[in-house]
Amino acid sequence: MSDKSDKNWAGKAIAGAAIGSAALAAALLYAGKRKTAAERHRPRRPADAPETD
Structure with missing residues (x-):
């Protein structure tokens, strides 16, 4: 009987x-x-953006 239940499991x-x-x-x-x-959809930033203050 345990052989049958082992296969089912x-x-x-x-x-x-x-x-x-x-x-x-x-x-x-x-x-x-x-x-x-x-x-x-992420905004892209330029690689060499001018620095602004």
Whole structure:
């Protein structure tokens, strides 16, 4: 009986790992997308701007 329950537990563990990996990948893609959008809208400063007082 324990052999059958061991197989059932392993299947659930694999499914949980797959769902967790997908969630992590989605979070990383979302964070990278937001970062590039923020950089795109950031005002650019000229490299040799004149000094003003």
